[in-house]
Amino acid sequence: KAGVTQTPRYLIKTRGQQVTLSCSPISGHRSVSWYQQTPGQGLQFLFEYFSETQRNKGNFPGRFSGRQFSNSRSEMNVSTLELGDSALYLCASSFHNYGYTFGSGTRLTVV
Amino acid sequence: GDSVTQMEGPVTLSEEAFLTINCTYTATGYPSLFWYVQYPGEGLQLLLKATKADDKGSNKGFEATYRKETTSFHLEKGSVQVSDSAVYFCALDTGRRALTFGSGTRLQVQP
Numbered sequence: 652k653a654g655v656t657q658t659p660r661y662l663i664k665t666r667g668q669q670v671t672l673s674c675s676p677i678s679g680h681r682s683v684s685w686y687q688q689t690p691g692q693g694l695q696f697l698f699e700y701f702s703e704t705q706r707n708k709g710n711f712p713g714r715f716s717g718r719q720f721s722n723s724r725s726e727m728n729v730s731t732l733e734l735g736d737s738a739l740y741l742c743a744s745s746f747h748n749y750g751y752t753f754g755s756g757t758r759l760t761v762v
Numbered sequence: 763g764d765s766v767t768q769m770e771g772p773v774t775l776s777e778e779a780f781l782t783i784n785c786t787y788t789a790t791g792y793p794s795l796f797w798y799v800q801y802p803g804e805g806l807q808l809l810l811k812a813t814k815a816d817d818k819g820s821n822k823g824f825e826a827t828y829r830k831e832t833t834s835f836h837l838e839k840g841s842v843q844v845s846d847s848a849v850y851f852c853a854l855d856t857g858r859r860a861l862t863f864g865s866g867t868r869l870q871v872q873p
Binding site: 684756 | 853860861
């Protein structure tokens with residue numbers, strides 16, 4: 652059974668640009684959530700989607716957005732990138748409340 | 763708000779030593795509790811979980827018991843191996859489909 656797939660694994664962007672990250676959940680998992688991991692702030696929740704609807708959102712500025720497609724795949728977008736957005740972005744999928752399976756993450760570097 | 767407090771690391775042990783990583787939490791309601799492990803360059807792997815008071819989660823020799831009276835979920839292993847070297851995260855979910863993580867504890871096991 653394939654795990655959670657995140658693409659790309661690594662990304663380098665320039666300040667002011669925008670970026671889109673992709674996440675394919677485990678087959679049958681309809682919930683997808685996103686987290687940001689930085690050395691300073693640790694792991695922080697961004698948002699969670701279920702059946703194409705955002706059900707919960709963390710405390711991040713509006714530059715961070717996401718969406719989910721009918722096949723449960725999800726994307727997150729960060730506009731007007733700042734240096735502080737450099738982080739490992741992790742996606743997790745879940746089947747009901749049986750726990751979260753994480754992908755390997757996308758490491759974003761903003762220069 | 764919800765929070766998770768973990769002991770500071772790094773924790774350095776010799777192979778076959780006993781491991782304890784302390785975790786306490788503050789949350790409204792009755793959260794589910796998790797331990798995740800992160801190896802270098804990878805995402806998070808679910809190690810074990812417990813969903814109600816006095817539940818004991820266990821996996822790969824690791825154990826943790828949900829103690830509601832002390833709001834704790836300490837991780838233990840009787841005999842660590844070099845391959846257990848990683849960062850361990852305690853986390854909770856109050857049903858809002860968003861994990862709240864501790865700051866992580868780095869474990870280094872020396873041969």
